Amino acid sequence: MYSRWKLAQKYIRYYLTAMNGKGHGVHSPFVFEFITHVLNDSRHYPAYDKVEARRQELLAEKAVIEVEDLGAGSVVSKTHSRSIASIARHAAKPPRYAQLLYRLVNYYQPETIMELGTSLGISTAYMALANPHAYVITGEGSNAIAAEAILNFNELNLPFIELVEGNFDTTLKEMLNSMPVVDMAFIDGNHRKEPTLRYFDQILPHTHNFSMIVLDDIHWSEEMEAAWETIKQHPQVRMSIDLFFVGIVFFREEFKVKQHFTIRF
Template sequence: MASFTFVQDYLRHRLTANNRHGIHSPFVYQLIDTVIYNYHNQKAYHEIAIELSGQNIATERKLPVKVLKLIYRLTKHFNPSSIVEVGEGGRTSHYLQKAVPLAKIDNVNDAELKGGLTTCADMVIFNNDVLNLQVFETLLTAVYPDTIMIFTGVHNNTDAKRVWDQVKAHPRVTLTIDLFWIGLVFFKLGRAEKEHFKIKY
């Protein structure tokens, strides 16, 4: 059962976040309009539900299905050829594989991250059990301007919220989108100043 504080945070987010209206960034507006708020049913959702039925993924802190579908859409939209997934993904891993079946997906843990990564990644996804600043800074070795990072569980607890604020403030981060359930991080060059958006989802 969700904690009282978590519910409060969710309601506060709903009250203070925007939808597509009032967003002046063309990139963010288009992403909201065509991907985040694309609630149309997709054949892949049904296929994934069948493939996962009966599976017991005990290590996973479950994300709502609507969030897993959003991760699927984001992954399909950005079409990464290389993904680094940090921590135990469970169902999240399945949605990633379904979205980009030809992509190279590496699942890594803290021990494997020591010293950083030697290759670049188009997408990095942090599962909520490994959300800490040290892991984020280590993964920056794999980041280039077009990399997208997805953080799950950014509002799960006080520590997660603190790390999310530190990630947003990092000098290499140029744009973030807080969807409460997940946070999106971009590193695109050429932006005059940082932009942070809170979007209802």
């Protein structure tokens, strides 16, 4: 992973060179619509208060659990013993990006949603609340964290979320078998190149013209940047949007020319 200084340098470069996040000069109707109705949707949804209230409770939770980390590891902790508060502070998606996931689901209304990397379930809850009729399945590698996520789903009255515990290398196939197609996938686990590409390749046959895949921390490390570049160039990917901390790819065949957009967010 990059050092904080290196990441800050990359973010500054991104911010200075990215397309203005207001949609000015965008010639793609699809991207203009995305910027207008998703990126810049400033409405305050009731779900925000509901999930953020739960987040605040988790940030005050001093209980310590033993965490099995199957991915690239924690940025802030090298021990397997971690407090709930520490996980909530450092592993859960911050409000800005968790609420972006909410708006993506709210606007495009995917009926099947898959997540790899539940953590405490904050991002999962946001996506589930954005479309209560969707089938939501999420995978978490650490049994201890998965148990906490289930408690949070119950607290938020989201018992319909299906959580699968275990290493994605073995559970992803099971998860994919449980849904006819993947309308939306959020890949937020095991931040390394080879596993990220492998998960993408496994999900791909289950996508369709209107599917979208969101990838977390695409500039987190040299490996993740390499994975993102490979995914962008995949023949089935027709459009990609780089928001620095997350990347989104679309497969719409009506986009005759492959397009990549880096947008300030």
